[in-house]
Amino acid sequence: MVGEPEPGSEPAIAVRGLVSRFGPQTVHDGLDLEVRRGEILGVVGGSGTGKTVLLRTIIGLQRPAAGEVVLLGEPVAWDGSTTASLAGRFGMLFQEGALFSALTVGQNIEVPMRERGDVPKPLMDELARLKVGLVGLPPDACGKFPSQLSGGMKKRAGLARALALDPEVVFLDEPTAGLDPIGAAAFDELILDLRRALGLTVVMVTHDLDSLARICDRIAVLVDKRIVVGTMAELMRDPHPWIQEYFHGPRARAAFETATRTSARDDGEEH
Template identity: 60%
Template structure:
């Protein structure tokens, strides 16, 4: 793992050295606070184009807050956020709208409109960004639903008629509606049984390869990290430590040691080894 070390925090490569590496996301010097509580302080975070980046940390470390700040749902107190080469704080409304069309977000609870069918939910971003005939709108929505692994008849059901796993897939279909380059996933396997979580991990891996996506995945699921992620960023002490899992396992920080080398971490590593055998 390369990168400078500052106060024991290992920086993402190029975070402060002006590297021209092709980045999908560059967060520099980020401070986020809610009232007197500081969530992130002088935090740097980078995601390379085409990689799957896991984002982990203890309860209250600000994983989802960081994701929501990157997509513009929270405003940072200091620092810069660049997404797909654009400084989001320097964009006008039209430019923001265009940039938002280049990413998709799957929130933890799916965030589906309860009064709409799955097909209507998937059509919402398409209606917002394009003028399409009803037939084309339906056909495009059906393609995204199929990509998510849902059966065709799910298109005409409302969220209350779906299982938790199917609602996740419906939310994913909507996140893919605009053919995004960048996909944000907030706890995508939370609440799923082990089989359902494994199937969802495989779906994300397959979609990432097929669609050449850059993925940022907020998760606490170690099995997902081993199955899907190229690198992992650990939010710790209001900043980020980043690397491959094997590299992070060498970090002496107590939380990181317990997370990756504790009983659950060892079980996830063993599961991964069995799959690769």
């Protein structure tokens, strides 16, 4: 499996003893998580379990009440310094793409490059065109505004911006939400292709059972303010009531069976 770590290699992300509170409400209580280099990790959980909060905490945007996070070997601080010190080493695709409506796709992709301040304008334009092609958008997408794009194209444009500085880790927040099944499946294949081509580590919050079954090496389930991690097959054997309900419904079983057949077919084609 791609997500298996090399002997002695440090994880891409290590979360230890994380506590997240909002007023009297505790969302995470002693949460521990390790993300292996090169894996695609899905993150799921019920409403209010803090899935997006976890992502924002890992990248330094949300200060926890307690605990520590190490991202790509660097302890995360929550004073803005982490984002600066790790600039370019991780990217984030927010829900709905979060593109600036007044900027073209090309200009949106160039925003992280401008923030670095050391990339000449002609090179930024060339890199933006390369990123547009990398995520499967047509060349003329660079000159279009977000309002001129379909939902699927907006997601790809947001991903192109997340990849602007050639990151090692990419965080995706509900990347296939709002897409039709064909568009969602195409986006899943894009993530797999990018992982293979670029060696990315991917952390993806999603409710899409097809995505979880098809592309995730492991799945992290937020439940009871902690986290349970395993493959989909392992989680289907977990006795926790919420996990049982989530992974044993007809949609989950269908997704798992389809992914198993697809994986077997792909392995056969590779050999």
